[in-house]
Amino acid sequence: MSIRVTLIPGDGIGPEVVNAAVEVIEAAGCKVEWERAAAGASAVPTHGTPIPAETLQSIRRNKLALKGPLATPIGEGYRSANVALRKEFDLYANVRPARSFAGVETRYSGVDLVVIRENTQGLYSGVEHYIDDERTAAESISIITRKGSERIIEYAFNYVKQNKRRRLTLVHKANILKCTSGLFLETGRGLAAKHPDVEFKEMIVDNCAMQLVKNPNQFDVLVTTNLFGDILSDLTSGLIGGLGLTAGANIGKQAAIFEAVHGTAPDIAGKGVANPTAVMLAGVIVGAIAAAELANLPGVRSAVEAAYPAPALSSFRPGSTLGSYDAVGAFGALTFALALAIAASRWRGYPRLWLTVVMAAGLVGAIASQTWAALAVLPIITLIVVAFARSIPRELAIAAAQYAFRQAARQEQLRVYELAG
Ligand SMILES: NC(=O)c1ccc[n+]([C@@H]2O[C@H](COP(=O)([O-])OP(=O)(O)OC[C@H]3O[C@@H](n4cnc5c(N)ncnc54)[C@H](O)[C@@H]3O)[C@@H](O)[C@H]2O)c1
Numbered sequence: 001m002s003i004r005v006t007l008i009p010g011d012g013i014g015p016e017v018v019n020a021a022v023e024v025i026e027a028a029g030c031k032v033e034w035e036r037a038a039a040g041a042s043a044v045p046t047h048g049t050p051i052p053a054e055t056l057q058s059i060r061r062n063k064l065a066l067k068g069p070l071a072t073p074i075g076e077g078y079r080s081a082n083v084a085l086r087k088e089f090d091l092y093a094n095v096r097p098a099r100s101f102a103g104v105e106t107r108y109s110g111v112d113l114v115v116i117r118e119n120t121q122g123l124y125s126g127v128e129h130y131i132d133d134e135r136t137a138a139e140s141i142s143i144i145t146r147k148g149s150e151r152i153i154e155y156a157f158n159y160v161k162q163n164k165r166r167r168l169t170l171v172h173k174a175n176i177l178k179c180t181s182g183l184f185l186e187t188g189r190g191l192a193a194k195h196p197d198v199e200f201k202e203m204i205v206d207n208c209a210m211q212l213v214k215n216p217n218q219f220d221v222l223v224t225t226n227l228f229g230d231i232l233s234d235l236t237s238g239l240i241g242g243l244g245l246t247a248g249a250n251i252g253k254q255a256a257i258f259e260a261v262h263g264t265a266p267d268i269a270g271k272g273v274a275n276p277t278a279v280m281l282a283g284v285i286v287g288a289i290a291a292a293e294l295a296n297l298p299g300v301r302s303a304v305e306a307a308y309p310a311p312a313l314s315s316f317r318p319g320s321t322l323g324s325y326d327a328v329g330a331f332g333a334l335t336f337a338l339a340l341a342i343a344a345s346r347w348r349g350y351p352r353l354w355l356t357v358v359m360a361a362g363l364v365g366a367i368a369s370q371t372w373a374a375l376a377v378l379p380i381i382t383l384i385v386v387a388f389a390r391s392i393p394r395e396l397a398i399a400a401a402q403y404a405f406r407q408a409a410r411q412e413q414l415r416v417y418e419l420a421g
Contacts, residue, residue, distance in 0.1 A: 002031035006065035012264025013274035014068025020276035021283035040070030050081040091250035094119040098236035117229020118152040144180040149187035156223035167199040171224035244275025247282035258282040
């Protein structure tokens with residue numbers, strides 16, 4: 001027996017990544033009958049609309065769809081086909097997990113959080129217009145209802161419980177948007193009282209963005225309104241390595257559409273470099289729902305993860321990271337600590353004890369940072385310092401340390417610019 005699923009390849013990199021996902025799911029032995037359907041910009045020339053009626057009928061019939069990204073004209077043209085699909089099937093819960101891959105090097109390790117975004121209301125309600133023909137000003141209306149807030153926040157509380165999570169953070173901007181965001185927050189506080197077994201926190205969205213970048217591991221599940229969720233979930237994708245790795249689910253009572261979080265990536269479409277991981281993971285969930293008992297789907301997640309092997313201690317690479325330190329950062333910090341120790345030892349008269357302690361700490365740091373640079377250079381520096389500790393002028397040691405520290409800070413800054421593109 002097989003189960004029928006609507007398959008929308010979509011635009012840009014969509015067909016490349018969706019076809020790769022289908023291949024993997026079928027190879028895993030999952031008996032899904034894919035019903036291909038058109039949507040997005042690629043559907044306009046053939047069907048005259050970005051959401052053909054046949055596509056809607058297919059989703060209505062199958063209740064389950066795997067979708068590639070759909071292009072939306074920017075600043076003009078027809079409304080987003082994605083938004084329209086979510087509205088059509090009332091897919092009110094957009095679930096976007098971000099979980100680190102052991103082998104994908106990013107600034108953070110062990111990230112495991114989920115953004116649950118209200119998917120049908122807020123500033124994406126589509127109620128906006130120019131106030132005159134000259135386009136001198138424009139208005140957009142954010143619609144938030146108590147019912148809409150209740151169902152998404154209730155969904156989030158249940159998600160926490162069912163998935164054995166511990167904490168729910170409601171993200172809002174009720175200090176400024178007192179009615180819309182205020183209603184969402186008020187609803188959340190009311191529901192929190194009904195779920196005393198879930199730790200409930202609230203956070204203003206701008207602070208949340210900063211906290212996510214500073215320490216993502218403090219978060220577990222986040223629930224928020226449409227626009228904030230859209231932005232924050234791209235941010236959380238970035239924390240684990242990028243949009244190519246993050247799958248998302250659009251869930252309603254009548255249907256569910258699974259997809260990658262990313263868009264059509266026109267800059268890389270057709271070049272064969274798009275990462276299919278995100279849509280593969282979305283496909284795994286579709287397959288699991290469709291035919292879990294027939295397939296070896298958990299094996300697909302493991303196989304995808306195996307494509308990103310964690311670096312072993314035996315494969316040190318220059319520039320690999322320890323938290324936010326890079327090789328030069330770790331080296332500079334250690335040299336700085338050594339120089340301070342020399343200075344302190346002069347005053348206290350226990351140079352060897354101090355140096356031994358610092359050397360041991362430095363060695364542990366170097367091993368943990370998994371960098372050849374730190375490992376190779378540290379013992380040499382330490383030996384020189386131990387040998388000449390008493391003869392190096394203190395000012396020279398401090399000046400050398402300050403130089404190393406400045407270089408380290410500069411490298412760190414360059415790295416930030418590099419990451420920012
Ligand atoms: N769910 C959806 O269908 C969806 C989501 C977001 C954007 N869009 C649409 O996509 C179009 C382009 O939007 P955008 O450029 O802002 O966002 P985008 O997600 O398409 O691209 C952002 C960046 O991420 C990179 N990227 C995205 N997916 C990747 C992958 N699988 N592998 C490697 N790199 C990847 C791109 O190359 C680009 O540099 C717009 O028309 C937008 O409306 C659709």
